[in-house]
Amino acid sequence: MNSKRGWLALLADFEARGEPCVLITVADEQGSTPRDAGTKMLVGREEQHLTIGGGHLEYRAVEIAREMLAAGTRQPRLERFSLAASLGQCCGGVTTLLFEPQLVQDLPVIVFGAGHVARALVPLLAGLPCAVRWVDSRPQEFPDPLPAGVARIVTEEPVDEIARMPAGAYYIVMTHNHPLDLELTDAILARGDHGYFGLIGSRTKWAKFRHRLAARGHGADRLATVRCPLGLPEVQGKLPLEIAIAVAGEVIAHYGRQAEQADLPLRLVTASPS
Template sequence: MNNWISALAHLQASGESCVLVTIIEELGSTPRNAGSKMVISADRSFDTIGGGHLEYKAMQIARDMLARGQQNTHLERFSLGASLGQCCGGVTVLLFEPMGQVQAHIAVFGAGHVGRALVPLLASLPCRVRWIDSREQEFPQQIPEGVRKIVSEEPVDEIADLPAGSYCIVMTHNHALDLALTAALLTRNDFTYFGLIGSRTKRVKFEHRLRERGFDTAQLQRMRCPMGLTEVKGKLPVEIAISIAAEIIATYNASFGQHAARAEPIAKLLPASRRSHAI
């Protein structure tokens, strides 16, 4: 796959971040062509902007952008002389465009009514979603692109495979399972966001049981329950789903690029939730 257009389409379809590099200006007696492009991912490169040390430097810059999660475009001006190990003079200007940056890795536990309304919303965002339930019949026939359906008899076991900094949403059909998932997530404690569907009464009950298991106040404060922005009103599944998706967007816009350990607690990023999701 040498053509940059095909490579870009393939990487975006697979959810892999990359940087599109374009020569936008070429001054001097260099052999490169303005408009030449290449695509650079974390471990591969496609097409060429002419090879040589300039291309090597471009790959270094692009991969540094990917490692830092940079989302903004970037211009870089190169003097083609001693700094690039070339004998000819001239100036080349490169445009670096991050493509397909994933804002959040999201795990949704539960394929009930709210889950079925929420997951398509999340799939339309720059996110990658794992949708987990033990009941295969609850999933729709068509799973949105960018969503991985996981049918597991033991949903709690899936927590070990989540990337650090994940966004975790628990909304299963079973309170005992919700509690087990909550305990496992709080034990791991490296998520960026954890939302539990339910009312304030459910939160009080869960906090009591979790304290009996040894969880402290700081850990319990990381649990968002009730979840969802209070500004988005309504009790229909789609209305609840929109409020949760809005909270996810608010969180990743506030904390993207930060390690979970340094990210602000969700309670500081968002207003206190008064929404009650009876479940």
């Protein structure tokens, strides 16, 4: 689909709808090619906008982009096409395309407890690229209305919610009940696939928990993944909002590091003749 709107406006449309897409740019051109360097198009799962010249080149580019979307690929990719040799186009030149996935990331975060700190924290998380589930057994503790995009879960069995979370989820445990905190911690560590796990409490609390959890079979490596006390140590203060800002900052820092680790070096692929 062609459009008279610019690529930035079209990309903003994808972002507003929460749909991933791939931005394709003609990175280099040699000889006779359909479009000049800098030409762009956007490809979503079911739609495409703008054009890099049509023909077999564009058909193959759309195919590659949708393969990347289906695989959830984060890594940008350069691919060089010899138009005559590999695609049978009469232009005869060489075009290099840059594929940049624009993925929508709603990080799954589950917050246990609806006390003062959680009530300060959840609105901060809701303003980040997070899909927040907020769990407590006391419906009266939740604010009305909830922050946009936050799912409230009222249950007498909060530990059961852990099994419903996807791999790599972020867990923040800050309930009013220390025995419940221990059971939640045990269940989260037993899953062993959390992306981040923060537990509210002092070093003394964590020392007691660590001893009991070790007795339940959790090894030192697994226990070391728990952040307790949680939050950026540079952010001092004991007010609920101060603690919440420290925790939100740590979440941001953590998913930022994960994103850096996931971004592998750009790779160049030369299209082979079909």
